[in-house]
Amino acid sequence: xxxxxxxxxxxxxxxxxxxxxxxxxxxxxxxxxxxxxxxxxxxxxxxxxxxxxxxxxxxxxxxxxxxxxxxxxxxxxxxxxxxxxxxxxxxxxxxxxxxxxxxxxxxxxxxxxxxxxxxxxxxxxxxxxxxxxxxxxxxxxxxxxxxxxxxxxxxxxxxxxxxxxxxxxxxxxxxxxxxxxxxxxxxxxxxxxxxxxxxxxxxxxxxxxxxxxxxxxxxxxxxxxxxxxxxxxxxxxxxxxxxxxxxxxxxxxxxxxxxxxxxxxxxxxxxxxxxxxxxxxxxxxxxxxxxxxxxxxxxxxxxxxxxxxxxxxxxxxxxxxxxxxxxxxxxxxxxxxxxxxxxxxxxxxxxxxxxxxxxxxxxxxxxxxxxxxxxxxxxxxxxxxxxxxxxxxxxxxxxxxxxxxxxxxxxxxxxxxxxxxxxxxxxxxxxxxxxxxxxxxxxxxxxxxxxxxxxxxxxxxxxxxxx
Numbered sequence: 001x002x003x004x005x006x007x008x009x010x011x012x013x014x015x016x017x018x019x020x021x022x023x024x025x026x027x028x029x030x031x032x033x034x035x036x037x038x039x040x041x042x043x044x045x046x047x048x049x050x051x052x053x054x055x056x057x058x059x060x061x062x063x064x065x066x067x068x069x070x071x072x073x074x075x076x077x078x079x080x081x082x083x084x085x086x087x088x089x090x091x092x093x094x095x096x097x098x099x100x101x102x103x104x105x106x107x108x109x110x111x112x113x114x115x116x117x118x119x120x121x122x123x124x125x126x127x128x129x130x131x132x133x134x135x136x137x138x139x140x141x142x143x144x145x146x147x148x149x150x151x152x153x154x155x156x157x158x159x160x161x162x163x164x165x166x167x168x169x170x171x172x173x174x175x176x177x178x179x180x181x182x183x184x185x186x187x188x189x190x191x192x193x194x195x196x197x198x199x200x201x202x203x204x205x206x207x208x209x210x211x212x213x214x215x216x217x218x219x220x221x222x223x224x225x226x227x228x229x230x231x232x233x234x235x236x237x238x239x240x241x242x243x244x245x246x247x248x249x250x251x252x253x254x255x256x257x258x259x260x261x262x263x264x265x266x267x268x269x270x271x272x273x274x275x276x277x278x279x280x281x282x283x284x285x286x287x288x289x290x291x292x293x294x295x296x297x298x299x300x301x302x303x304x305x306x307x308x309x310x311x312x313x314x315x316x317x318x319x320x321x322x323x324x325x326x327x328x329x330x331x332x333x334x335x336x337x338x339x340x341x342x343x344x345x346x347x348x349x350x351x352x353x354x355x356x357x358x359x360x361x362x363x364x365x366x367x368x369x370x371x372x373x374x375x376x377x378x379x380x381x382x383x384x385x386x387x388x389x390x391x392x393x394x395x396x397x398x399x400x401x402x403x404x405x406x407x408x409x410x411x412x413x414x415x416x417x418x419x420x421x422x423x424x425x426x427x428x429x430x431x432x433x434x435x436x437x438x439x440x441x442x443x444x445x446x447x448x449x450x451x452x453x454x455x456x457x458x459x460x461x462x463x464x465x466x467x
Contacts, residue, residue: 002123004035004448007116009076009132011039011064027444036124038063038116044072050114065115067108074104076132083166084131088155089267089361092165094306102168106135113139120147125451128179130154135175148451150181154225155363156390157189160199170200177213180454183223183447185363185390190222217455223446224390225364226439229373229432232346236374239347244340248294249351255330256417258293259352261345261367262359263300264337266310269360269386269403270297274317274333276358276409281325281332283407284414289330291417293356294348298339311337349374354416355383357391358403364390368398372431380428382416384409394438397430 006027037060041053046066054063067075078101086094113136120126126149128136137149163169173196176182184190190208197203203213211218239245248257258277262268277293297314300307318335325332340348349355355371368383368391375381385391385398392400399412 002125003121004033005116005120005124005126006035006037006039006129007112007126007133007136008037008039008129009080010042011037011062027440034059036061036063036119038065038119039112040064040076041066043067044069048111050111052115052119054119063116063119065112071104071108071111074101075108079105080132084134085155085267087163087166088131088153088158090156090158090162091266091361092162094266095165097167099167109133109135110139112136113143113145116140117143117145120145122147125448126150127152127447127451134172135178137180138175138178141178148180148454148456149178150183150447150451151176151179152183152223152447153189153363154185156186156361157184157192158196159192160196163192163196164200169196173197173201177211177216177218179218180216180456181219181221181447181450183221183450185222185224186393187222189363189390190220194220219450219454221446221450223443223450224394224438225366225443226435226441227366227369227373228440229369229435232370232373235343236346236350239343240350242344242347244344245347245351248348252292252351255289256291256353257348257351258291258354258356258413258417259348259371260293260295260297260356260358261348262295262297262357264297264307264311264314265300266306267359267361268297269358270295270310270314271317272360272403272406273356273358273409274314274321275406276413277333278317278321278324279406279410280413281321283410287414287417288325288332289327291332291353292330292334293332294334294352295336296340296345297335297337299337346370346374350376353381354413355381356409356413357383357389358386358401358409359389360386360403362386362389362391366391368395369435372428372435375428375432377425377428377432379421380424382419382424382427383431384412384416394434395431397427397434 041064043066046068048068052063052065054061082096083101124147126147128151130153140149194205194208198205203211205211209220211220260273281288318333321333322331349371357365357368359365368385368389371383383398385395385400386403387400399416401408401412
């Protein structure tokens, strides 16, 4: 059986299960068997040489490559997070493009391909993840690699009218045609990609499921990521009795808990969310002293200017809300920027009466699915969800909001906090059925099945994530 080779920007420390993150959660709960996980070590200041450091833990081999400081600034900060991230989240006004950033991005993809190629076996199947590595397969092909290579984008994708704002973006689209399978979270993302191929490269898309380019057949599919709901539910039941959960419950003094869990990122709609909570307290004063809102927003990408500015804005908003509404025995908004373990968060989800997930745009958002899985089916909380999260297409029994309207957030919070048990139970049952249908296992298997069926190369044996 051939190995599954995962390529991602970050690689977990050998043998350690990551605490959070869409890719880490999906793979750590679904990946089984003989595998190689390849990517950036997280270290900067190293050599420019394309040489991987290899370690093994159990059946998984980890291979990592260092970046120089200049490579990090151009590839990661400059192009990946300064250009592609805002572009794919429909925030063109925040996009910062420099020619040297693009050149650095392409150079690091070339460097990583050169480091991975010697490690590959003829029957390996390579699965590349996210916007950091859009041209990675093209670089592998230039080195003579003929293995099956798939790509999955965890962020949204934009239509041609938006993508055209990226200088030299056509080069990246052309490079993506070196993949055998390309997967997206939602149908609009897939259609946006096809629109770009047609409008910017002139490719005929036919039925949109299979694209033909330079003698290659490329499968393009919608394949939403999921979680392992039963495992997460078990974790939530256990950690709801933990010391941390008891401390949280005792601090609430019987008040209902609204919980938000996100990275500190401008795509997550945190400022709109804070304003929505402020309007809840202002417009529906009966909730004062009866509810506490805990927002966990772990810091990320602090070397990007927009993220530092966002943190300052949130600090000010939280201070203003608490300054206006707090009582001597009640702080309405609790806001923290350090991360908690995924296990601890599972217990917090189970305690929360409302899960508040209102990104301005999100590829999927597994927090929404985790909140649903963590609930007690006999007395569940209510999910308030942005219609612009990828998860909204599956979790349509949630209370849907337009995150750009703080009053709509306030009104939905009021409905959630006032909702009778019968309706809460019915909504949760419908949500849980969806979460159990699309899982981390089905996400992985569908992608690997598509790779196995690719006609571009021949692999003697199938690759399966089930041992």
